[in-house]
Amino acid sequence: MFKHIIQIVVVLSLGIASIETLSNTSDSSSVNKNVLEIHLEVPDIDAHPYHKPYIAVWLETPQREPVTTIALWAKETDWYKDLRQWWRKLGRDPSVNYDGVTGATRRPGQYKIHWDGKDNQGRTITPGPYLLNIEASREEGGRSYVRETINLGEKTKVTIPAEQELGSITIIVE
Amino acid sequence: MFNTVRTIIITFTAVSASLLGACWSYETMAHGRWIVPSHTILSAEEAEFVTFDLSISNELFYPDWAIGGVPIENIGSQEKIERELPPPLRPVLASSKLVVHKPDGTTQSDYTLVDLRRKTVTMAELVQNGSYHIEYTQNPIYLTWYSHADGSPGRFFGTLSQVQKLLPEGAKDIRQTILINRIETWITRNNLTRKNLKPQGKGLELAFDTHPNELFVGEKMKFTVMFDGKPLKKPLSLHFIQNGTRYRDDRNVIDVSTNNGKAVVTWQKPGLYLLETEYEKPSTEKGIESETHALYATFEVFPE
Numbered sequence: 273m274f275k276h277i278i279q280i281v282v283v284l285s286l287g288i289a290s291i292e293t294l295s296n297t298s299d300s301s302s303v304n305k306n307v308l309e310i311h312l313e314v315p316d317i318d319a320h321p322y323h324k325p326y327i328a329v330w331l332e333t334p335q336r337e338p339v340t341t342i343a344l345w346a347k348e349t350d351w352y353k354d355l356r357q358w359w360r361k362l363g364r365d366p367s368v369n370y371d372g373v374t375g376a377t378r379r380p381g382q383y384k385i386h387w388d389g390k391d392n393q394g395r396t397i398t399p400g401p402y403l404l405n406i407e408a409s410r411e412e413g414g415r416s417y418v419r420e421t422i423n424l425g426e427k428t429k430v431t432i433p434a435e436q437e438l439g440s441i442t443i444i445v446e
Numbered sequence: 447m448f449n450t451v452r453t454i455i456i457t458f459t460a461v462s463a464s465l466l467g468a469c470w471s472y473e474t475m476a477h478g479r480w481i482v483p484s485h486t487i488l489s490a491e492e493a494e495f496v497t498f499d500l501s502i503s504n505e506l507f508y509p510d511w512a513i514g515g516v517p518i519e520n521i522g523s524q525e526k527i528e529r530e531l532p533p534p535l536r537p538v539l540a541s542s543k544l545v546v547h548k549p550d551g552t553t554q555s556d557y558t559l560v561d562l563r564r565k566t567v568t569m570a571e572l573v574q575n576g577s578y579h580i581e582y583t584q585n586p587i588y589l590t591w592y593s594h595a596d597g598s599p600g601r602f603f604g605t606l607s608q609v610q611k612l613l614p615e616g617a618k619d620i621r622q623t624i625l626i627n628r629i630e631t632w633i634t635r636n637n638l639t640r641k642n643l644k645p646q647g648k649g650l651e652l653a654f655d656t657h658p659n660e661l662f663v664g665e666k667m668k669f670t671v672m673f674d675g676k677p678l679k680k681p682l683s684l685h686f687i688q689n690g691t692r693y694r695d696d697r698n699v700i701d702v703s704t705n706n707g708k709a710v711v712t713w714q715k716p717g718l719y720l721l722e723t724e725y726e727k728p729s730t731e732k733g734i735e736s737e738t739h740a741l742y743a744t745f746e747v748f749p750e
Contacts, residue, residue, distance in 0.1 A: 353489035356748055360660060364489065364637045366575065417750065 306446050307389030307397075307424060308342070312406065313439025316380035323411040324377035325437055326351060328358035329385060332403040334421065338362045339402060340391035341370040345377050354409040357417055361405075368392060382439075389424070399425025408437040478504045479513060479742050480720050481582050481631050486659055486746040488635040493573040496633060498544065500582055501565040506691045506720055514542025514584065515559030515566040529561065534588060534604030541585040544568050547642040549576025555583075576639035577659060582629040586737075589625060592617040606733070624729055624737040626650075631744040634659035647675030650725050650739035661747045663713050670707045673725065673739070677707025682723055686711055686745075689718040716749040 314325060326346045331339040338361040346352060353359045362368050370392050390396055404422050409415040416435035422428070422445055432441040484497040503510035512529070520526050531539065544557040559568045572578060588605045595616030602609040606622050613620070626649055638657050645653045652658075655668035671678045686700040700719075702709050721743040729737040 349489050349491050351489070353487050356662075357750070359487075359489060360662075364634075366637045 305388060306386050308385075308387040308404075308422075308446065309444040310342075310385040310387070310404075310406075311382065311442040311444075312385065313382050313434070313441075314378050314380045314408075315434070315437065315439045317410070317413065317437075319410075319413060321412065323413065324379055325408045325410040325413070326355055326377060327406070327408045327438075328355045328363075329404070329406050330358055330362055331397070332361060332405060334401050334403060336361075336403065338365070338368075339397060341368070341373050342387045343385050344370055344374045346374065347377050351409070351411065354411075354415070355407050356409075356415070357405060358407050397424065399423075404443060406432075406438060406441060408435075410437055413437060477502050477511075478506070478720065478722060479627065479629055480507060480744055481580065481629050481742075482507050482718065482744055483580065483631055483633055486631070486633050487748075488572065488633070490635060493571050494635055495569055495571050497567065497569045498580070499565050499567055500629070506687055506689050507718060508692055509562075509565030512561040512563055512566045513582070514539045515561035515568070517561045518563075521560070532603040534602075534608045538585050538587050541583075542566070543583050544570065545581040545583050546570050547579040547581070549574045549578065549639045549641060551641050572633065572635045575636040576641070577632060577634040577643065577657070579642045580631050580633060584627065587625040587627075588734075589623045591619075591621045591623065593619040621735045622733060623735055624731065625740065626737060627740045627742065629742045632658040645672045645675055649674065650678070650723070650741045652741070652743060653677075658743075658745060661713060661745055663716050663747060663750050666710050666712050667745070668708075668710050671704050671709060671723070671741075672707060678704065678725065679706055680725070681705065682707075682725055684709055684711075684721060684723045686719045686721050688715060689720075713747045716747050719745045719747060721745065 310329060314327070327343070328341065328346070329343040330341045333339060341358070341362050344358070346355070352363050355363065362370065372392060401421060401423050404420050405417070407415070407417045414436050416437035418432050418435060418438065418441065420430055420432055420443060422430065422443060424445060426445060428445045430443045432443070434440040479502045480500065482499045485494075488494045499507070499509060500513050501509035501511060502513050517527055517529060529539075542559055543555045544559065545553060545555045547553050554570075557568045557570060559566050587603065588608070589601055590604060590606050590609045591599065591601045592613060593599055594614060595618070600614070600617070602612055606620060628650060638659060640657070643654050643657070645651050651672050653670040653672050655670075656666065658667070661667055671682055671684070682704045684702040684704065686702065687697060691697055700711060702711050721741065723741050725739045726736055727739075729735060731737070
């Protein structure tokens with residue numbers, strides 16, 4: 273019974289979210305195709321058993337106020353909390369919908385993430401300084417968390433050295 | 447039998463501690479007690495279970511003495527045993543309850559508590575999203591203090607009328623006090639909520655600026671110590687002790703003082719912490735000299 277109510281609520285809230293997305297997209301004056309490009313590596317770790325890491329990429333203001341999730345590679349919600357910083361800043365907020373940027377966990381390799389400069393509700397993020405956060409957590413493994421100040425709208429390229437659960441990261445601001 | 451011996455030892459320890467003090471003081475007579483939840487932060491689409499360990503113990507967080515519940519020996523057994531305790535403590539332990547204040551403001555307290563001698567255990571199912579305030583409540587503990595004919599101090603659990611017959615000949619300076627304990631922690635399933643973080647307005651409690659499930663190394667926890675719903679003006683000494691005391695030589699107590707009730711602690715290391723504090727005041731109960739309100743709150747601090 274309760275499950276049905278919850279499902280109805282979820283369907284309704286998704287519906288509202290998608291309407292907002294449409295209206296916001298049409299309102300935004302400058303549509304930037306590729307605002308940010310992130311090259312990141314899921315390192316090949318010799319562990320038995322090996323579980324693919326959960327990874328979150330998100331933006332915060334310089335005051336550490338959450339802005340939006342750029343990518344979430346995860347599986348079961350029970351372990352979302354182990355992406356500690358992402359979970360506290362964005363993951364657990366019920367008003368935030370990150371379904372659109374959520375994908376499966378990835379096997380070791382090189383990956384590119386393209387971001388169009390819009391938040392999870394489709395609103396364009398204003399240029400300026402932000403904190404780009406990348407967090408990786410592996411079951412029966414470790415956790416790595418890196419944070420870099422970027423200036424959206426200012427062409428730059430930054431490289432963050434590798435950590436245990438994250439290979440080296442290149443951030444390209446277009 | 448052994449329980450009785452241990453109780454007596456504890457009584458003597460408390461008495462010798464007060465002998466060491468320059469003056470007759472009821473402070474620090476309480477032993478540390480705590481509640482440790484299996485989780486303080488949960489992410490889940492389905493309901494989640496959380497288990498709780500409770501104990502009277504100074505070693506954190508290793509259990510020493512159970513603090514209520516059904517003796518485990520009685521489970522599945524025809525014979526029902528009772529823990530040996532001074533009679534006035536029996537109703538105190540029998541009144542033990544785990545009280546869960548749920549995110550929607552409702553309360554549940556019909557949880558089964560099991561006494562495993564060294565600790566009391568129980569569990570709760572968290573169905574709602576949001577923050578839970580978990581309390582372990584018991585009736586107040588009455589104590590009767592006296593001086594022997596030679597001036598040395600003594601005490602019994604219980605009111606004067608309960609222990610009158612036990613008093614030695616020549617007992618003088620008889621005083622009654624009350625010990626009121628608050629044992630608590632907080633858990634959040636998914637989103638943080640604040641509905642039940644509001645002070646209840648009775649006794650010694652905490653009001654939070656920083657959410658107690660939003661604690662990270664390098665950050666501050668700001669809160670106010672309240673008494674009967676108002677910030678406690680009298681400066682109070684708060685002690686935070688990190689888990690793992692068994693594996694270090696120093697207890698590493700973080701001492702924090704309140705200023706008009708307000709307090710701030712900056713977390714240096716991740717871990718589970720016990721906050722201990724006591725506030726003594728004249729009692730409003732007839733014939734009772736003073737009441738000591740003690741607070742034991744457990745906090746979990748995460749690495750950045």
